[in-house]
Amino acid sequence: MLRDLQAEFRAGLLTSEETAPGRLGGAGVIGPERFWIYRNNYVASLKSALEATYPAIARLIGAENFSFLAHAYSRRFPPAEPSLHAYGGGFADHVAGIEAAVGDLPFLPDLARLEWAVNEAYFAADAEPLIAEQLAALAPGDYARLRLALHPTARLVASVYPVWHLWDAEDLANDFPAEGDCMLVLRPGDKVDVILLSPGDHAFLSALADGSLLGEAVEAAVAAEPGFDLTASLAAHLERGTFAGFDLD
Amino acid sequence: MTAAHTRVDCLGPIPATAGVGLRHPHIDAFQERRQPVGWVEVHSENYLVPGGPRMRVLEKIRADLPVSCHGVGLSLGSAEGLDEDHLRRLRSLFDRIEPGLVSEHVSWSVAGGSYLNDLLPLPYTQEALDILCRNIDRAQEAFGRRILIENPSSYLAFAPAEMTEWAFIAEAVSRTGCGLLLDVNNIHVSAHNHGFDAAEYLAGVPGEAVGEIHIAGHAECENPENSGAGPVLIDDHGHPVIEPVWALLDAALRTIGPCPVLVERDMNIPPLEDLLAEAASAQRALDACATDRTLDRHVA
Structure with missing residues (x-):
């Protein structure tokens, strides 16, 4: 049956063993010694796809280490859909489970989360950013009921490691800050920006992303960073296009 | 000008001229000016995106040149049938881009819900033919248009085969009314790998159904587990087109027009x-x- 042949072919592709199946789904295989070509195409093509999505990790750990991580990932998690830009969302969790990788380089999973956020932002839906004039029309009393919507391309990432600094580093030879980074990933036009945020600003945007009212988001921001300056933060985010709209509660 | 107006510039069929696959490193050149080529082809799955610059660029290029959408992920040969979500996403891409041609492959890539990112070989049996035809019918219905199916390249085959690859494809075309995308590099690669005659293949496919021809280059590779069987040809689309493939193109054009x-x-x-x-x-x-064909007519 074709269904059995395809199930067994799939199983053969996903194994790292160098076996040459003589039969698949009850059918004889002519040229089983060439099965490796398919196995090879599978891991090599998905490694390239992952490399395109995770260029910083590939650069920092080198081709051989990256291949090891990518091959193991693709064998364990075959793509669930045919558009390769959607492949690799679980790479951070996969890397986190590989002791050989995170033992030496514990920042790798968070760097992967940042790179996935960049990938998502690149392909996310487009929207016109909210501009300051649209907010200026609100009455002062409206601010208490204001719910700002983040731009559909906005993604928030926080790490105890300096992943913003690592993201565009050429190699690991540099000195990196000891403290972690909070970041906003945003694509207001064609280009993805990765913006370093203060802890208060990150808490502010995270609360807004969860649907909090402006006042609640400010409380969260101040809790994370007592000196949080709402006016300066709003002005900077309106300027860079962090919001796409608002509601009044 | 509305979006609907900007879209109608390059409608209509793909011309009977030479085109190239539109690939990332050349995107800027195509955006800057209309390039001296009749049309371009894109991989449909690369454009199933909610937003971003990729689609904007394609819409810009399609205002200059006719575009063909070549699918690599529908898996027409899958026993488990087609992914309805994928069909819907493709339909919405075609509605937006209005491609001159839509094509897919005589192969499979989906099993157990996993997409295996390759064009894998089918056994040439009645059962596989029935499945392929059912899936082509479904795709043509979902897209509201005729599609072309491309003959594959492959490295292994299944036994017992109940028919040749060309008979299998001819029968699928005849049953479903779809067209044929004849890849002459794939014929060359598979003829070498499986030891059949490329000329016999060409003679066995329905020439009148051919709506497009592909040419490409391939790699020659020594099989590491080879038992003296000679090199295997790998369809990597990574090299210039070689002379035997140009000769097959000439032969195909002489038959098909x-x-x-x-x-x-x-x-x-x-x-x-x-x-x-x-x-x-x-x-x-x-x-x-x-x-040649004009001369033939004069002689006749």
Whole structure:
């Protein structure tokens, strides 16, 4: 049956063993010694796809280490859909489970989360950013009921490691800050920006992303960073296009 | 001008001229100016995106040149049937881009819900033929249009085969009313790998159903587990088109007549000039074929 042949072919592709199946789904295989070509195409093509999505990790750990991580990932998690830009969302969790990788380089999973956020932002839906004039029309009393919507391309990432600094580093030879980074990933036009945020600003945007009212988001921001300056933060985010709209509660 | 107005510039069929596959390193050149090529082909799955610059660029290029959408992920040969979400996403891409041609492969890539990112071989049996035809019917219904199916390249085959690859494809075309995308590089690669005669293959496919021809390059590879069987040809689209494939193109055009010819390149992507030079060679083959056919008519 074709269904059995395809199930067994799939199983053969996903194994790292160098076996040459003589039969698949009850059918004889002519040229089983060439099965490796398919196995090879599978891991090599998905490694390239992952490399395109995770260029910083590939650069920092080198081709051989990256291949090891990518091959193991693709064998364990075959793509669930045919558009390769959607492949690799679980790479951070996969890397986190590989002791050989995170033992030496514990920042790798968070760097992967940042790179996935960049990938998502690149392909996310487009929207016109909210501009300051649209907010200026609100009455002062409206601010208490204001719910700002983040731009559909906005993604928030926080790490105890300096992943913003690592993201565009050429190699690991540099000195990196000891403290972690909070970041906003945003694509207001064609280009993805990765913006370093203060802890208060990150808490502010995270609360807004969860649907909090402006006042609640400010409380969260101040809790994370007592000196949080709402006016300066709003002005900077309106300027860079962090919001796409608002509601009044 | 509304979006609906900007879209109608390049409607209509793909011309019977040479085209090239539109690939990332050449995108800027195509955006800057209309390139000297008849049309371009894109991989449909690369454009199933909610937003971002990729789609904007394609819409810009399609205002200059006709676009063909070549699918690599529908898996027409899957026993488990087609992914309805994927069909819907493709339909919405086609509604937006209005491609001159839509094509897919006589192969499979989905099993157990996993997408295996390759064009895998089918056994040439009645059961597989029934499944392929059912899936082609479903795709043509979902897209509201005829599609072309491309003959595959492969490295292994299944036994017992109940028919030849060309008979299998001819029967699928006849049953479903779909067209054929004849990849002459794939014929060359598979003929070598499986030991059949490329001329017999060409004679066995329905020439009148051919709506497009692909040409490409391939790699020659010594099989590490080889038992003296000679090199295997790998369809990597990573090298220039070689002479036997140009000869097969000439032979196909003599039988079929002028039709759109695409130069495909997916690996080791060369400068655009090199790709355009190959397209110009394909155009010369098309021109020669048109001249021959005119002469034939005069002689007759």
